[in-house]
Amino acid sequence: MSDDLALWQQTLATEHATIWAYGLVGATPPLAVPADAALRVHRDRRARCVDQVVALGGEPVASAPAYDVVAPPNSAAARRLAASLEESCTVAYAAQTGANDRAARLLAAQWLRESAIALWGWDGELPALPGLE
């Protein structure tokens, strides 16, 4: 079970970073609306991660004060940033599909599918095996 806790913590840390960086995407016109939609999705996932970590007896990792991400200068760069965020999430979700808990695996698979589709939506490209590289 400790392995599952570590996986949830890793996913939670990824969600913290993703939510922080999506703020930069949303600040770039005209991406405020799609970025806000993505933010809602990841905030929900972050809350789910916190619940799971607590349920497993862990102390949820905290968000860093800031992350080493350059603010995108235009919408094209912002879309690339958003795609890279989703790609990072697919890596975390793919790792979590290896959890011992079946429900965690299925949830991670669902998030992986959704994130892969979001990645394609932002960038127009898709790894053959999302999250595995």
Added chain:
Amino acid sequence: MLARVLSPGPAPVTRRVLLVGAVGIPMSLSVTACTGDAPVDLPADPDREALEAAQEVEVATLAALEGWPVDANDGTVTQAEVSSAISAHIAALVAALSSTPPATPSPSGSGSYALIPTLSTAQVVAMLDSAASDHTRALRTASPEISPLLASIAASDAALAAAIRQSST
């Protein structure tokens, strides 16, 4: 830098970039069916291009499975079972592309296919959606070692289906 901040880094698997954005662009193709070795010239057909892309994903996946480390069967899905399921999926994709079965199989069991664009976009999307669902269902019993790969395949199929669905509207 972003990767350093965000990436948790699971098991490595060969990465290929699938240019989904190319779906829908008419062009002439020369391909080899995944179970055969004879190149076949194809006329332009966006649906078939999409299916070809899906097929490539599955072939790459099967190749990845060949080397996937899996422990002894403890009541969960084994590597061989997953390989068999994906092989069947590849065969279904090839069959959908084919109007006739292989006429003269090669000694290795492979064969060339007469490829006719008979699939609609909706059929391709339905096929990919179904494949994604199948792979996800398999996650319920798959061993943790296989789970990431199955989930990734499902994600590929679902994303490709979404791309095709959008490109056709």
